[in-house]
Amino acid sequence: MQDVTIIGAGVTGSAIARELSRLDLDVLVLEKESDVCEGTSKANSGIVHSGYDAKPGTLKAKFNVEGNKLIHELSKTLDFPFKENGSIVLELEEEGRAGIEALYERGKSNGVPGLRILEKDELLKMEPSVSSNAVCALYAPTGGIVCPFNMTIAFAENAADNGVTFKLDTEVKNIEKKTSEDGTNYYRLETSGGIIDTKVVINAAGVYSDVFHNMVSEYKLHITPRKGEYLLMDKMAGDLVKATLFQLPSKLGKGVLVTPTVHGNLMVGPTAEEVEDPEDTSTSAEGLASLFDKGAMSVEKLPRLTITSFAGLRAHEDGGDFVIGEVKDAPGFIDAAGIESPGLTAAPAVGAYVAGIVKDILGASEKKDFIDTRKGIPSMALASDEERAALIASDPAYAHVICRCELVTEGEIKNAINRTLGARTVDGIKRRTRAGMGRCQTGFCLARTIPLLAEALGVDEEEIVKSGNGAYYIEGKIKDSL
Amino acid sequence: MADRKAELIIIGGGPAGLAAAASARKEGLQDILILERDTRLGGILNQCIHNGFGLHTFKEELTGPEYAARFIKQIEDEKIPYMLDTMVIDISEGEGGIKIVTAMNPKEGLFTIEGKAVILAMGCRERPRGALNIPGYRPAGIYSAGTAQYYVNIEGRMPGKKVVILGSGDIGLIMARRMTYEGAKVLCVAELQPYSGGLKRNIVQCLDDFDIPLLLSHTVVDIKGKKRVEGVTIAEVDENRKPIPGTEVFYECDTLLLSCGLIPENELSNKLGVKMNPVTNGAFVNESLETSVPGVFACGNVLHVHDLVDYVSGEASLAGKNAAAYIRGESGSDGYLINIKTENGVRYSVPTTVRTGNMPDTLTVRFRVGNEYRDTNLAVYLDGKQLMKLPKRVMAPGEMEQIILVKAKVNEILKDSDVSEHEIVIRVED
Ligand SMILES: Cc1cc2nc3c(=O)[nH]c(=O)nc-3n(C[C@H](O)[C@H](O)[C@H](O)COP(=O)(O)OP(=O)(O)OC[C@H]3O[C@@H](n4cnc5c(N)ncnc54)[C@H](O)[C@@H]3O)c2cc1C
Ligand SMILES: Cc1cc2nc3c(=O)[nH]c(=O)nc-3n(C[C@H](O)[C@H](O)[C@H](O)COP(=O)(O)OP(=O)(O)OC[C@H]3O[C@@H](n4cnc5c(N)ncnc54)[C@H](O)[C@@H]3O)c2cc1C
Numbered sequence: 001m002q003d004v005t006i007i008g009a010g011v012t013g014s015a016i017a018r019e020l021s022r023l024d025l026d027v028l029v030l031e032k033e034s035d036v037c038e039g040t041s042k043a044n045s046g047i048v049h050s051g052y053d054a055k056p057g058t059l060k061a062k063f064n065v066e067g068n069k070l071i072h073e074l075s076k077t078l079d080f081p082f083k084e085n086g087s088i089v090l091e092l093e094e095e096g097r098a099g100i101e102a103l104y105e106r107g108k109s110n111g112v113p114g115l116r117i118l119e120k121d122e123l124l125k126m127e128p129s130v131s132s133n134a135v136c137a138l139y140a141p142t143g144g145i146v147c148p149f150n151m152t153i154a155f156a157e158n159a160a161d162n163g164v165t166f167k168l169d170t171e172v173k174n175i176e177k178k179t180s181e182d183g184t185n186y187y188r189l190e191t192s193g194g195i196i197d198t199k200v201v202i203n204a205a206g207v208y209s210d211v212f213h214n215m216v217s218e219y220k221l222h223i224t225p226r227k228g229e230y231l232l233m234d235k236m237a238g239d240l241v242k243a244t245l246f247q248l249p250s251k252l253g254k255g256v257l258v259t260p261t262v263h264g265n266l267m268v269g270p271t272a273e274e275v276e277d278p279e280d281t282s283t284s285a286e287g288l289a290s291l292f293d294k295g296a297m298s299v300e301k302l303p304r305l306t307i308t309s310f311a312g313l314r315a316h317e318d319g320g321d322f323v324i325g326e327v328k329d330a331p332g333f334i335d336a337a338g339i340e341s342p343g344l345t346a347a348p349a350v351g352a353y354v355a356g357i358v359k360d361i362l363g364a365s366e367k368k369d370f371i372d373t374r375k376g377i378p379s380m381a382l383a384s385d386e387e388r389a390a391l392i393a394s395d396p397a398y399a400h401v402i403c404r405c406e407l408v409t410e411g412e413i414k415n416a417i418n419r420t421l422g423a424r425t426v427d428g429i430k431r432r433t434r435a436g437m438g439r440c441q442t443g444f445c446l447a448r449t450i451p452l453l454a455e456a457l458g459v460d461e462e463e464i465v466k467s468g469n470g471a472y473y474i475e476g477k478i479k480d481s482l
Numbered sequence: 483m484a485d486r487k488a489e490l491i492i493i494g495g496g497p498a499g500l501a502a503a504a505s506a507r508k509e510g511l512q513d514i515l516i517l518e519r520d521t522r523l524g525g526i527l528n529q530c531i532h533n534g535f536g537l538h539t540f541k542e543e544l545t546g547p548e549y550a551a552r553f554i555k556q557i558e559d560e561k562i563p564y565m566l567d568t569m570v571i572d573i574s575e576g577e578g579g580i581k582i583v584t585a586m587n588p589k590e591g592l593f594t595i596e597g598k599a600v601i602l603a604m605g606c607r608e609r610p611r612g613a614l615n616i617p618g619y620r621p622a623g624i625y626s627a628g629t630a631q632y633y634v635n636i637e638g639r640m641p642g643k644k645v646v647i648l649g650s651g652d653i654g655l656i657m658a659r660r661m662t663y664e665g666a667k668v669l670c671v672a673e674l675q676p677y678s679g680g681l682k683r684n685i686v687q688c689l690d691d692f693d694i695p696l697l698l699s700h701t702v703v704d705i706k707g708k709k710r711v712e713g714v715t716i717a718e719v720d721e722n723r724k725p726i727p728g729t730e731v732f733y734e735c736d737t738l739l740l741s742c743g744l745i746p747e748n749e750l751s752n753k754l755g756v757k758m759n760p761v762t763n764g765a766f767v768n769e770s771l772e773t774s775v776p777g778v779f780a781c782g783n784v785l786h787v788h789d790l791v792d793y794v795s796g797e798a799s800l801a802g803k804n805a806a807a808y809i810r811g812e813s814g815s816d817g818y819l820i821n822i823k824t825e826n827g828v829r830y831s832v833p834t835t836v837r838t839g840n841m842p843d844t845l846t847v848r849f850r851v852g853n854e855y856r857d858t859n860l861a862v863y864l865d866g867k868q869l870m871k872l873p874k875r876v877m878a879p880g881e882m883e884q885i886i887l888v889k890a891k892v893n894e895i896l897k898d899s900d901v902s903e904h905e906i907v908i909r910v911e912d
Contacts, residue, residue, distance in 0.1 A: 232612070236752075279708060281619070281620075282617065282618050282619045282704075282705075283617040283618065284617045285615075285617045285703060285725070287617070288615055288617060306612055306613060306615060307610060307612045307613055308610070308611070308612030309612055309615065309617070310620065385584075385592060388586070388592050389591055389592050392586065392588075392591040392592055393591065396588035396589070396591070397588065399569075399586040399587050399588045399589075399590075399591055399592065400567065400587070400588050401519060401569040401571075401586075404519070404569070404747075404749075405749075407571065426622075439610070440607045440608070440610055440626075441610035441611065441612055442610075442629075443607055443608050443610055443626040443628065443629055444607065446625075446629055447629060447632050447633060447636075447637070461637075461639065462639075465622065465709075466621070466622035466709070467622075467709070468709060469709070470709035470710055471621060471622040471709035471710055472622060472710060473622050473623075473641065474633065474639045474640065474641060475640045475641070475642055475643050475736070476639070476640050477638055477639055477640065478634055478638050478639065478640055478664040478665065479664055479665050480640065480665060481643060481665040481666075482664075482665040
């Protein structure tokens with residue numbers, strides 16, 4: 001019997017796993033995809049929100065502010081890219097000043113540090129590219145940008161290093177509440193990889209979290225996937241703005257953000273559209289076109305330098321707040337459901353909170369040998385010449401360039417494959433190392449990454465996939481079908 | 483102190499880099515070093531196993547590797563040093579305009595090379611899907627045509643079996659034929675523009691001969707498939723290149739190849755601060771193919787995208803020759819400065835400036851037009867005086883055009899002028 005089983009290896013499940021790995025427990029994470037961070041956690045704005053946005057008193061507000069503080073720390077101990085670049089909410093119409101003031105007050109009651117209202121002059125001095133229509137703005141210095149993949153992967157790797165088991169390609173199909181002969185409760189999980197019995201279940205299944213909740217509880221949840229599309233622009237546009245620029249919601253809609261990413265690209269998004277299919281991450285012509293127009297409201301000289309576009313799905317629960325805690329009529333079943341924005345920011349705080357609940361339920365004690373640090377994959381692109389020389393001395397593969405746009409070497413790719421929870425797919429390599437994330441979008445590196453993966457995994461190149469079963473690249477040899 | 487030295491450093495060992503090196507050596511320059519990141523010389527030609535190369539240079543039809551081999555042989559015969567598997571990651575200028583190139587390879591690690599002159603010959607890359615703003619899913623099975631070419635021609639593997647090609651660039655056209663030969667079904671080639679982006683001969687030999695339809699004024703408006711491509715939707719576009727509702731047709735396929743333009747690979751040039759032409763995405767150069775940074779020359783696809791490798795070789799020879807002259811200290815800039823302006827259908831020119839003191843007896847100016855033109859003329863003016871008017875039956879964006887400036891004629895017009903700057907205008911006229 002498993003002590004704890006977590007459904008979903010997104011940022012929420014991974015952060016919970018990491019906090020649970022401090023305890024003397026058998027923890028298992030089940031993930032239907034071939035890698036961690038394949039759901040919403042891979043497709044979002046990557047903003048570490050400061051916390052002025054959520055309604056005071058909500059779980060969103062509480063975990064956002066706590067999570068923001070934790071990420072500042074964790075980015076160092078777990079070695080993932082994070083930058084405190086500050087957030088700015090722009091008011092683009094005179095009558096909206098009251099909106100900025102309300103946001104300021106809300107932020108203060110949520111306990112957000114350092115908030116300040118910027119008048120036009122100061123705003124333009126800080127961000128010269130901002131539209132001249134801006135009237136005033138709210139400045140939140142603790143807002144930041146993070147690499148959502150590497151944060152999630154860091155949590156998962158550190159959890160695995162501390163004994164948590166991750167079963168990938170394993171889909172949970174059904175959950176049944178059971179009682180054992182001695183009268184204790186447990187849960188039986190039917191998965192694509194067999195039956196798993198577990199004392200505690202943690203439901204961190206993202207857009208599917210209502211499904212699992214509803215299998216065990218009479219108090220139903222209902223999640224609507226809300227799609228958000230993005231444009232990602234070339235690094236040439238990356239220093240157009242320093243802070244993350246939001247727009248104050250107005251009669252024209254919620255607005256989009258224009259932000260540098262932590263890796264130095266420029267990103268514009270998201271749209272907001274409710275969809276039926278919880279797998280519908282397609283982009284649309286209308287969506288992409290509207291993003292450009294809306295982004296240009298914040299930054300008039302938005303360049304047409306898109307290198308890719310993508311979409312993610314917010315897990316919006318009808319109640320509008322996160323649903324976190326042990327389910328009333330299902331003891332031992334803990335929800336981390338409806339985790340829409342600011343879920344990325346909140347994750348480490350949610351992780352600690354949920355681990356606390358589990359600790360109480362199972363009466364677990366702290367491990368003595370918990371490893372609380374993790375080292376990321378070195379980056380030749382970011383290293384100094386001295387660091388580069390040292391890396392190459394450690395393994396000449398660090399001098400063999402695989403991705404020309406982002407300067408990623410064979411050394412980094414081998415590291416990504418051979419580490420804890422290493423990459424098994426081309427996307428897995430991409431998210432861990434940035435190979436293929438640059439302006440040519442795998443045009444150069446694909447044919448170089450696939451052989452490295454095939455060799456390391458001991459399979460033929462035909463077996464290598466982009467992101468999971470069926471996402472193959474190669475269909476046999478030439479002349480096969482003649 | 484740099485780890486190595488070479489008078490002339492050539493970045494890229496494709497046809498441009500090779501021809502530049504051979505020509506610099508012919509000029510008597512001894513100390514040359516070619517840096518190539520691939521495991522062999524030859525550049526993109528290594529994967530172009532079709533024939534059609536060298537018609538101008540050698541008066542015979544060679545395959546890409548055969549064409550490259552002729553230049554590689556010159557490099558070997560002349561014992562010009564080159565380093566393979568070596569990626570240049572930075573170029574900067576040191577004291578006295580000295581060039582410092584930083585590179586790395588698994589054998590020698592990270593190292594710097596000091597040189598007097600540098601030739602940029604890094605080639606180009608293909609425009610990716612994201613830059614085309616094609617909506618839909620993002621599954622496996624979407625390749626640049628060049629990646630597909632690499633798989634088929636170098637690895638002998640099929641990137642897919644049922645193929646739609648977006649963009650009628652030459653690589654896409656060549657791949658339509660190649661994939662068909664190798665057992666794939668190519669359903670169609672869709673092209674956004676009302677004209678093809680590739681050479682006429684490739685449309686005939688690669689599409690018409692295989693009954694592959696070319697859909698002009700069409701584009702992909704949706705991609706279906708969460709893991710692997712399952713199909714694409716193609717729609718007709720109006721004169722503003724916007725899809726026309728109601729014209730959508732779904733094509734079931736497992737592969738989408740993109741052949742929608744090439745972009746010069748100028749990351750290094752940008753870092754060095756070389757001034758770039760936003761039309762070509764290549765450097766602005768003068769008659770010597772020298773960029774805005776003295777002693778840094780550019781040629782081949784990194785300068786502007788060529789359709790024929792023969793022109794690349796010719797251009798690169800000139801760059802090599804001029805770099806050698808620069809190193810000898812012979813590139814005085816007496817004479818007049820002529821700015822070349824392009825208008826009325828002519829999109830850009832290479833070069834954009836001419837220093838008459840350095841002008842060879844005849845100077846080739848290359849350019850492309852922005853639209854398809856029939857029965858028009860190419861007119862060239864110097865300070866308002868017509869230098870030539872060439873009747874042109876057909877001109878198209880897919881085919882590079884050129885004019886030849888004759889030094890004697892230019893001098894005749896400019897002689898005794900006491901203004902130092904002059905202007906040449908190239909335009910399409912009725
Ligand atoms: C457009 C957009 C922008 C956002 N921007 C921000 C932002 O800037 N800042 C911020 O803080 N937050 C942001 N968010 C929110 C944040 O991205 C999410 O809250 C967070 O990623 C949710 O993580 P998760 O782990 O709960 O869900 P997910 O990442 O979706 O993880 C759920 C996992 O469960 C797995 N799973 C599902 N069903 C099963 C099953 N049956 N069996 C096994 N595994 C299963 C899935 O495959 C998935 O990996 C944004 C969200 C969106 C959509
Ligand atoms: C698919 C395809 C089909 C073609 N078909 C024809 C045809 O039928 N007929 C014809 O005449 N022409 C054809 N061409 C055109 C012709 O091949 C090109 O014009 C020619 O190859 C360009 O030469 P280049 O040296 O400028 O670039 P490339 O051949 O691309 O060479 C550039 C070299 O620089 C190297 N390099 C780049 N950056 C660095 C760095 N940082 N450090 C070290 N090395 C670096 C690259 O590895 C490469 O080897 C075709 C081109 C392509 C791409």
